[in-house]
Each structure stands twice: as C-alpha cells, then as structure tokens.
Amino acid sequence: MGMKMDIELIDKNGLRIDGRKPEELRPIKIEAGVLKRADGSAYVEWGKNKILAAVYGPREAHPRHLQKSNKAIVQVRYNMAPFSVGDRKRPGPDRRSVEISKITSEALEHVVMTELFPRSSIDVFIEVLQANAGTRCAGLTAASVALADAGIPMKDLVVGVASGKVDDVVVLDLGKEEDNYGQADVPMGYIPRTGEIVLLQMDGDMTQEELFKAMEMSMDAAKYIYGLQKEALRKRYEMIAREETEEIEGVQ
C-alpha cells in the first residue's frame, strides 16, 4: 500500500472520501455480448473503471506444446490500454499484468469444464480501457460473463471484489485514493453459491479480525455482483431463448 499522506480517507461521520459508507460498493454496470468478432464478450463499468473482456475458443491451442492431452487450457491476457491511467502506460505486458493474468486464469480454470475440450485453448482477453483501482476484480467479473456469453461450459460464474482497510476502518471496494493511501487491500475471486474462494491476494497491514471482516464484506457484496452478472446475460439472451425453444420443440 502507498504512503500515509495528510489525506483524510474517512470523515467524522464515518463516510469515505467519495461519500460511500464502509460496506458500500461503487456503482456497477455489466453488459454481455458487446463485441462482434469474439465468441463471447462483456463490458463492465465499475465506478470509474471501464473494462472489456473477450473470449475466443475453445480453439486449437498455440503453440502446440501448450496443449494438454486431457483438457483445455485457459489462457488469460490482462492488459491496460496506454490511456487508461494518469501517466501513460507503456504498451505491452509488464510484471504486474503477467501476474494478474496468471491468477485470473487459475481462478477461471476452477469453474471452466476444461475436461470437455482436450488439446484446446480457451483464451480470455481483459482490456482495461480506464483504470481507477480494482481493475483485476472488475476484470475477473467481466471475464466470467464473457465466458458464459461464449457458451463455454462452466460450473458457475466467478465474482471479483476487493475490500481493505483505510484510516483503521475496514471498507469494501477501495477507490483510487483509498488504494493509494490506505492501509490494506484484499482482492478476492469468489463463487457465492459454493462459497469457494478462487482468487485471493493481500497487501498491507491488518489484524486477523480485520482481515476476516474484510473478507466477509467481500463475500456479501459478491452475492449482489453475481446477481448483476446473471442479469446482464439474461437481458441479452432472454428473448433469444424464447425463440430457440420454439425451434428446439419444432425440430424434435
């Protein structure tokens, strides 16, 4: 976490710098099926974050030595657009984005039924178009929707959400200033139905009790975000599903 500055992150009424309560999320908007070429896609606006996710596959894994004879591999590329941040980000992968890509891939592999597609690759591309703290969680949330949108068999959707500590208060979903000047950040990937935690990182300084409180806050919030993910997919496909049913009945 960043240096402690002379900046008041929690005011005397217990409200945060952007006016939120400690357990309050930033506004989140999710849309499914937003790109034409990709097999599946999703767009997430989360506070001031703007993130696109696209999925291609299952397709032939390249290079071939990456292929696994008994299952698909899930390859994730998390990338920040040069203009997504205050100081221009140099294009191309840096150590941070390689790490985020790896843990996101591991979180998604947990739900994707990779055993159905031996030797293939399911490729997930997360593009951060505008960044404002919490992009890995928003990216994971978007990627889950994009996978479902691509029709990829998967056990469930994964939700990404972070919590942390600022001015000695445990808070949900850190904003930019809180991320920069707060005391701890705990990004999580969570499946609300099964209670499985599939991504977890932490940096900063928290007591064990604070950590557990933060995680509980995230798990609670994840249920709401999970609802938004499913709503986005329903909105996109409900009408189509109605016609498809006609056809399925017709053909049988």
Add this chain to the structure above:
Amino acid sequence: MSGNKVVSEILRDYIYNSLEEGKRIDGRGYDEYRKVSIETNVIQSAEGSARVHIGNTDVLAGIKMTIGSPFPDTPNVGVMTTNAELIPMASPTFESGPPDAESIELSRVVDRGLREGHAVDMEKLCIKEGELVWIMFIDVHILDYDGNLFDAAALAAMAALASATVPASQFADQYPDYDLGEDFPMPINNYPIMSTFVKIKDVILVDPALDEETVADARLSVSTDPEGRVRAMQKGLNGGFSYAEIQDIVRKATEKGNELRDILMKSL
C-alpha cells in the same frame, strides 16, 4: 491484415463473380462507406479520446500528454508519438506479443497522415524553446476487426486529438520555473482524413470489409485535407495500380475525406 485463416476458394470466387456483375457482397456501392459513427470523450483518464465504428470495425483512440525535452533538431515544437495495437481481443487472427509489422505499419501510416497534414499546431506545444515541450502520445486500440483499420484508426486518432485538452494546470507544481498557463484545447490546425481503397481484379472499392480485404490485390490509403491537398499515402499488398487508377483513387479520396470530415465535425 494479419495472418487470416485460409480463405476458401469459393468465397474468393464469389467476391469476384459478384464484382463482375457490378456488385459488392454486402450490397454497397463501390464508392460507399459502411456506416461510420464517432463518439468523443469516452475515456476520462485520457486527455482526449474517441471511439470509431466503421461497420463492425471498432477502434478506440486515446491521447496522453506529458512534458519533456524537445528533439535537438526541432527545439521549438512539441513531440508526437503514435502507436496502434492490434490486440488479440479484436480478431481470432491477432496474436499477443510485441507489435508485428502490421501494427507498426498501421501506427506509422496514421502518424504520417496527422503529422504531414499538420493536424496539430506543434509550435503551440512548445513551452520554452530548446528546453521544454509537450509530449503527446496517440494510442489506438483495435477492439473489433472487420476490415479497413487504416481509416478507422486515423479517424479515431483525429477525433481524439480534436476533443483533447492539454492538461497544463496538472503540471504546474512539477515545473514551477515555467509558465504553463491554464488548461487549453488541443491546438488543432487542420483536419486531414484518410480514405482507403482496394483493388480486386480490376475493380476499385472504398472501405474494404474484412472479406474484401482478404482477397484484395492492392490497397491504397490517401490522406487529404479540407482543401483537397494530399498529405500522406501508403500503398499496400503485392498487387499493382496503374497511374490512371491512382489518379482516380486520389480524386475519390478527397471526396470521401470530405464526407468523413463532416461526420467528424458533427461529433465534436
């Protein structure tokens, strides 16, 4: 563009056969663009931004600015860098990794059109001659690829520039010895617009869609300004053009440039 999947002979012949009867496969006229739309100021972290759709082709351009030293041979002008990325999100044929020749050509052609067209008054981006100038990065992100990236990228870059604000006040603390002044709009000097044509057999088409691009023999992109002056060109692919064809394309590019410029001006 980048290593497409194998094109079926049938599709190739179908495009040829349709053109023989004077028809494009999507029903457009030879001189007709797909639907073009421009949306500016879509990214708040950028100093200027624009999203451009040409048909299903979808690109996002963002401008970032910082302050630094001028090049020694041009001490009184700002610095402009253009970078276009064919990110793998946009097409099953784009791959991750360092920019390939396609990306680099695209970046350079977009750059040339803006630079030679004097889109930005670069002298107004000089803070103190020989010491300090504005450094501008134009980054173009390709989100969905359905042909004609040159025009989409050039148009997005131009629209992003025209909507940009130079963030002078942000840098005041960092450079107390200089007078940076208040934030000011990007000093736009001119609106060069690029228009791209391909040749398939002996037919010349504007704004190639992906399928047309994959069977095209030759390509020519022409950047023109509002007065119809030619500011940059790039010929691509391994086919050739006759002199008469080039003349024809250059004239049409001016006309098409005007059409696109109208759409651009309405979006600002």
Add this chain to the structure above:
Amino acid sequence: MSEESIEVKRELVLPGDLIAEGDMRPGTGAYAQDGKIYAAQMGIKNISRNYVNVFPLKGHYMPKFGDKVIGIVEEMSANSWLVDINSPYPAPLHVNEVPWKVDFGDTGKYLKVGDVVLLKVAGIDEAKHVKVTMKEQGLRKLTGGSIMEISAYKVPRVIGKGGSMINILKEYTQCRIFVGQNGRIWIDGDVDGIALAMRAINMIDNNAHTIGLTDRVREFLEKESKEIGILSKEE
C-alpha cells in the same frame, strides 16, 4: 418425440443455476453436486424423461459421429489433407478416405489449400481426434456459389420445422443450399439469389426478431425477391 415429453416452459438458464432436485439426472450441459443438478452452460433448460439438459445457445461446433460438415482445406501433406471444419479440432482427411486413388505425394492434384469439401465425421475419440471421410454418396468437393458461417446451434433454425425454413429459402432465392452441421452453409445460384439467401440467413442467425421468425423471413424474401426480380417456380 411426443409433445408431452418436452417441457414447454422456455427457461433461460445460466452456469451455476439450480435446475433440478430429487430423482433427476444431469444430461448434457448439466452437472450434479450434493444431490442437486446445476446448469453447466448458458442455454435452455429441457427435461426429457428423468434427465435435465441444457441446450446451448452459443458455442463452437463439436464434431459428432455421422455429422455432415463443410470443411476448408488448410494444409496438405504427402498422404493427407488437414481440413478446418469450424471446430476447435481440425480434421485430417487421409488419402484412403477420398473417392480417388491418390499416389503418395500427389495430394495437391486433387485438393488444394482453400478448397471446400463436403465431408462426414467418421469417428471421434476421447482426446477429440476427428476422423472424416469423403467416401460416401453425395460427399464431394464443392465449387461455385458461396459459403457463409453461422453458429452451429442455429443450424436447426435455418432448416426449420420439417425443413420449412430451408424450403422457403430455396424457393424464393432459387438457390441450391446445403447446411453443414458445423454451421457452414453452401449456397449456389445466381449472384442476386445468393446475396438474398445470405441476407435472410443472417437475419435468422442474428435473431433480429422474436416470434414468428419463419413468417418474417418469408415476408422479407417475398418483398426482396420481387424487387430484384427473382421468380419462384410457382409464379
């Protein structure tokens, strides 16, 4: 299949949705966990006897034994071709599986990269190695016309109830149309007819409208075919 065995409720389900409990078994697109059945894919819930299925709305074509597919030759070797069948798994077509006697190294004389072929899936193993054949009546190299790709899951819609949709398409466009199970469609006819057929098929693929798609497509074709002067046989 009889009317009663199909659940008529048109229910869109998403990965992780609980779709059945009790005395049911997971069919395609579903999985069981702790005695409950959940959707493993976005699609439409379907109950058939004591199986719960999810019929997918989207996804890549997965080869099945017996499917007729349209492939594009993407590589050649001395004794086989590699054919892109619009699935994650390209299919090797061995010289023994074509209707010609091909000498070693002579593959290029018969099929070249970019050629379009109508094949049958002759086998697929656990590791998804696909075997295809061209040695059956009707299977051949396709020439002329045009090809297009749609989602493999839309194939039943392009064909329609008892072939209703495909018959309308053929009638109004005066084209020969073959729909591969892999979502590739070959259309042969005159340029206007092909273009019209492709527009109509795109309309079906894009789900432009909700109910009564067959009627909408018919209306569209009726109007457009008159405009461009394609006469159907009846007229």
